[in-house]
Amino acid sequence: MKTKLFGTVLLVISTLWACQPERDPLKLYDELVVSTGYDDAIDFSSYSTYSIATDTIGFVSNRNPDDTILYHPDSEYPRPVLQRIESNLNQLGYIRVDKDQDPDWRINVYVVNDFNLFQEVYYPSYYYPSYYGYGYGYGSFYGYPYVNTYATNTGSLVIEILDLRNITPDNKIKVIWSAYAGDVYNTIDLIKQTEKAIDQSFVQSPYLSKHE
Amino acid sequence: MNKNWPVLVVLLVCCITAQAQDSYFFINWDVNTPLTNKEWIGNTSTRGAKIGFRKFVGSDSRYALGVDVNWAYFQEYKPRETFQTPGGAITTDYYNDLFQLAITAQGQYHFPVGNMKHVFPYAGIGIGANRNDFTVSYNVYQDEDYSWGFLARPEAGVLFRIGTRRKLGAMAGVHYDFSTAKSDNYNYKNFSSIGFQLGVMFMNW
Numbered sequence: 001m002k003t004k005l006f007g008t009v010l011l012v013i014s015t016l017w018a019c020q021p022e023r024d025p026l027k028l029y030d031e032l033v034v035s036t037g038y039d040d041a042i043d044f045s046s047y048s049t050y051s052i053a054t055d056t057i058g059f060v061s062n063r064n065p066d067d068t069i070l071y072h073p074d075s076e077y078p079r080p081v082l083q084r085i086e087s088n089l090n091q092l093g094y095i096r097v098d099k100d101q102d103p104d105w106r107i108n109v110y111v112v113n114d115f116n117l118f119q120e121v122y123y124p125s126y127y128y129p130s131y132y133g134y135g136y137g138y139g140s141f142y143g144y145p146y147v148n149t150y151a152t153n154t155g156s157l158v159i160e161i162l163d164l165r166n167i168t169p170d171n172k173i174k175v176i177w178s179a180y181a182g183d184v185y186n187t188i189d190l191i192k193q194t195e196k197a198i199d200q201s202f203v204q205s206p207y208l209s210k211h212e
Numbered sequence: 213m214n215k216n217w218p219v220l221v222v223l224l225v226c227c228i229t230a231q232a233q234d235s236y237f238f239i240n241w242d243v244n245t246p247l248t249n250k251e252w253i254g255n256t257s258t259r260g261a262k263i264g265f266r267k268f269v270g271s272d273s274r275y276a277l278g279v280d281v282n283w284a285y286f287q288e289y290k291p292r293e294t295f296q297t298p299g300g301a302i303t304t305d306y307y308n309d310l311f312q313l314a315i316t317a318q319g320q321y322h323f324p325v326g327n328m329k330h331v332f333p334y335a336g337i338g339i340g341a342n343r344n345d346f347t348v349s350y351n352v353y354q355d356e357d358y359s360w361g362f363l364a365r366p367e368a369g370v371l372f373r374i375g376t377r378r379k380l381g382a383m384a385g386v387h388y389d390f391s392t393a394k395s396d397n398y399n400y401k402n403f404s405s406i407g408f409q410l411g412v413m414f415m416n417w
Contacts, residue, residue: 027289033302033303035301035303039299186352
């Protein structure tokens with residue numbers, strides 16, 4: 001009897017210990033993933049001026065935009081984000097001008113929000129035993145299907161450089177550089193990590209400079 | 213993969229082996245160190261277990277045949293780094309995870325040592341199949357790959373019987389695993405590891 005009890009306890013402990021180790025969420029979610037891409041046919045040093053919004057960033061979402069912290073009228077997010085982008089571009093030698101001063105570039109900044117809702121319907125077994133013990137083998141009165149709902153809310157900050165100098169005859173504007181930073185919804189310190197990600201997006205784009 | 217499946221495996225093996233004679237069932241804590249592609253994961257895994265069953269064959273109880281099921285979780289955190297991609301770059305820190313699940317048919321020989329009542333050294337080999345699940349997690353994003361392969365596992369160890377009347381024993385062993393499960397995405401042409409196992413056995417002889 002003791003051997004069986006010991007064995008059972010050991011089995012439970014062993015199998016639980018041997019389960020998948022959890023990833024540290026502080027490490028995983030804190031720093032944003034920064035991805036950049038560019039048009040390698042472009043000589044970025046040949047451009048000089050850009051325009052960028054002062055206090056507004058775009059928002060693209062598949063849900064009600066009123067729910068997001070980024071779109072709230074009192075949100076403190078847009079201004080430091082735009083200032084950080086401007087600061088980086090200025091350090092690289094580009095000059096900010098007003099949009100009606102014929103800039104070479106337009107800097108687009110927006111957040112793409114992807115909200116997903118998953119629902120799973122569970123159907124308890126028809127032969128689920130009765131709660132009170134009798135009637136084992138018969139359908140339970142408590143065996144109604146139930147629904148579990150899961151939600152994921154993810155988003156990326158997108159920065160784009162639009163080439164206003166080479167607008168096509170049919171008024172198409174080419175994106176010659178883009179940066180994606182995510183996930184902005186699960187990071188621990190949103191503004192600080194976003195600023196860090198913006199800096200990184202320029203660091204990993206050494207071709208993006210006015211200097212020789 | 214469902215995280216509760218090890219419990220189901222344990223219960224299944226217990227049911228199958230409960231009534232067998234001249235046999236033993238064991239559960240081991242299994243520690244493994246990868247030997248291939250250590251740049252991707254080089255950390256030793258302490259998150260592993262092996263469950264097995266052996267049935268003695270022959271009149272002198274020197275040979276045994278059986279089945280093992282084992283699994284191991286390898287995990288390694290990689291600090292932030294920048295990868296150059298065609299037309300750009302990506303910077304992130306990330307976790308590499310490798311989950312290994314295997315089932316093998318085992319054959320082993322028990323060396324005659326002393327009075328053959330308490331200590332049973334053995335050597336054997338297992339042949340079977342294994343599945344490797346590769347996962348890269350960066351922020352909320354994941355890339356995954358998996359593969360199946362043939363597995364060969366030479367193994368040596370020793371069994372200790374705790375008292376001649378008791379059905380409880382201890383066991384320890386070392387094993388080398390070579391699997392053909394590969395992943396082109398993560399630069400695995402095969403996978404090999406060396407492991408140490410320690411645990412208890414429940415005897416029916």
